[in-house]
Amino acid sequence: MQTPDQAQQPRSHPPRLRLLYELFTTTFVIGALTFGGGYAMIPLIDDAFVNKKGWITEEEMLDIIAISQMVPGPLAISSSTFVGIKVAGFWGGLVSAVGVALPSLLIICVLSTFYLEFKENRYVSAALQGIRAGVVALVLSAVLKLGKKTVKRRFDWAMAGLAFALVIWLDLHPVAVILIAGLTGWLVARREAKTS
Numbered sequence: 001m002q003t004p005d006q007a008q009q010p011r012s013h014p015p016r017l018r019l020l021y022e023l024f025t026t027t028f029v030i031g032a033l034t035f036g037g038g039y040a041m042i043p044l045i046d047d048a049f050v051n052k053k054g055w056i057t058e059e060e061m062l063d064i065i066a067i068s069q070m071v072p073g074p075l076a077i078s079s080s081t082f083v084g085i086k087v088a089g090f091w092g093g094l095v096s097a098v099g100v101a102l103p104s105l106l107i108i109c110v111l112s113t114f115y116l117e118f119k120e121n122r123y124v125s126a127a128l129q130g131i132r133a134g135v136v137a138l139v140l141s142a143v144l145k146l147g148k149k150t151v152k153r154r155f156d157w158a159m160a161g162l163a164f165a166l167v168i169w170l171d172l173h174p175v176a177v178i179l180i181a182g183l184t185g186w187l188v189a190r191r192e193a194k195t196s
Contacts, residue, residue, distance in 0.1 A: 019088050020095045026053065027080045027099030032107075034076070040135050041076040042142035045083075055087045062150055069178050076100050155188060 026048050034041040042065065049055050056064070068078035077097050084096025118124045151160050163181055166172040 016088065020091060022053075023084050023088060023092050024095045024099040027084070027096045028103060030080070031076065031100040032103035034138075039075065039142050040138035043138065043145060045076070045079055046145070049083050055083055058149060060086075062146065065146070066178070070175060074101075155185075159184060 030041060030044045030048055034044050046058075046061055050058055050061050064079045064082045065075070067082065068075045071078050077100055080096040080100040081093045085093035088095070147160070151157055159181055162184075163177050166177050166180070167174060
């Protein structure tokens, strides 16, 4: 039987449920506040997962982004799922994936109802044009931030230049570029190990 003191104390949630709730709310906010897809989300994901929560390191963040490029689906969902699995296992991955995808689903359901009615409205068109310009800035910010952390050696610069050329001028699929870059990095590391 509970004492009066025990009955008055608020019931605390198990730590695992609190962690799942925190994963959901964090990824939901990322999904709700970011326009322009996965690349535009990278600065927010990095800030939330690395700087504020400390769930992953900067190096793990870079690895997650690289891996997310090689699996099907949007980058934001893949990277959030990876972090969720690392932090809280299967359920953490599921909660994170739902959290980051749910805002887009809700917004699309609402916008699709009104889009046909308002698409010719000049104020709506102007707002969308402004959002598109802002997204370019977010993507460029992600490129610069990742570049500072990743591209340091001559080999890194050469690989970045080659990847850029393959995508822009040869119109090679990004997955093929990532595989070529990974294979090249592996071969260079193997050669360096033999010579040392």
